Amino acid sequence: MTIVYRKYKPPQDLHLHLHLHLATQSEQSATGGQVPAPRESAETDLTAIRQLISSDLSEPYGIYVYRYFIYQWPHLCFLAFEQNKEVKSELVGAVVCKLATHRDVKLRGYIAMLAVATSHRGKGIATNLVTMAIEAMISGGADEIALETEVDNAAAMRLYENMGFIRSKRMNRYYMNANDAYRLILPINEPSTVRHHVLSEQATEAQNMDLYL
Numbered sequence: 581m582t583i584v585y586r587k588y589k590p591p592q593d594l595h596l597h598l599h600l601h602l603a604t605q606s607e608q609s610a611t612g613g614q615v616p617a618p619r620e621s622a623e624t625d626l627t628a629i630r631q632l633i634s635s636d637l638s639e640p641y642g643i644y645v646y647r648y649f650i651y652q653w654p655h656l657c658f659l660a661f662e663q664n665k666e667v668k669s670e671l672v673g674a675v676v677c678k679l680a681t682h683r684d685v686k687l688r689g690y691i692a693m694l695a696v697a698t699s700h701r702g703k704g705i706a707t708n709l710v711t712m713a714i715e716a717m718i719s720g721g722a723d724e725i726a727l728e729t730e731v732d733n734a735a736a737m738r739l740y741e742n743m744g745f746i747r748s749k750r751m752n753r754y755y756m757n758a759n760d761a762y763r764l765i766l767p768i769n770e771p772s773t774v775r776h777h778v779l780s781e782q783a784t785e786a787q788n789m790d791l792y793l
């Protein structure tokens with residue numbers, strides 16, 4: 581089995597489409613701020629990503645959630661394909677991320693979605709995809725990388741903690757299935773600690789306990 585990794589390939593008219601979309605206030609309000617489909621109907625990668633991820637994650641994300649992340653940060657979406665000589669290569673893993681300013685003090689990379697096909701798990705595919713995403717976000721200037729995962733997702737917790745992520749917060753009934761989430765953070769640079777310092781000066785002992793859980 582040969583696994584080939586590559587970045588998401590955006591439809592050819594995506595650049596023009598996003599430029600027009602973001603520049604036009606009326607279009608933004610008409611779509612409620614959602615990113616619509618590009619004029620070219622080449623959403624092949626996106627459809628495959630959605631199929632792979634939606635079969636695994638408990639949250640039922642709509643198409644606009646996928647477009648929001650993948651069309652705005654196409655360079656932070658990495659894919660794994662099983663190369664097969666007889667048939668077309670098949671998508672077996674995907675990671676979807678964003679990179680944006682957080683609370684005006686730091687640049688936060690965010691891993692929004694990650695999934696590997698059941699048949700291909702335990703072979704290091706998620707580790708490779710997350711490593712590529714982290715490297716790309718660090719190259720883009722990320723001060724820290726964050727994500728949420730269900731507290732009982734043993735595979736994800738082990739994967740991320742092996743990579744140096746630390747538990748920063750437990751969020752009660754965070755998911756639609758009423759499960760709790762951990763926020764995990766991978767600190768990269770000094771600004772990653774800013775919020776913690778500010779809060780620890782002001783917060784009560786109880787708040788601090790929650791922050792460091």
Ligand SMILES: CC(C)(COP(=O)(O)OP(=O)(O)OC[C@H]1O[C@@H](n2cnc3c(N)ncnc32)[C@H](O)[C@@H]1OP(=O)(O)O)[C@@H](O)C(=O)NCCC(=O)NCCS
Nearest residue numbers: 636694695696701702703704705706707729735736738739
């Ligand atoms: C979590 C997931 C992406 C891991 O993918 P994967 O390709 O199997 O992961 P890897 O092979 O890179 O394994 C990475 C580490 O995860 C841990 N791991 C993987 N599967 C595990 C399992 N079933 N139980 C416990 N730990 C597990 C292992 O520690 C492994 O490292 P190690 O073998 O060196 O100890 C995959 O199980 C998945 O798609 N799950 C459903 C979707 C999901 O939960 N996504 C994450 C949401 S935040």
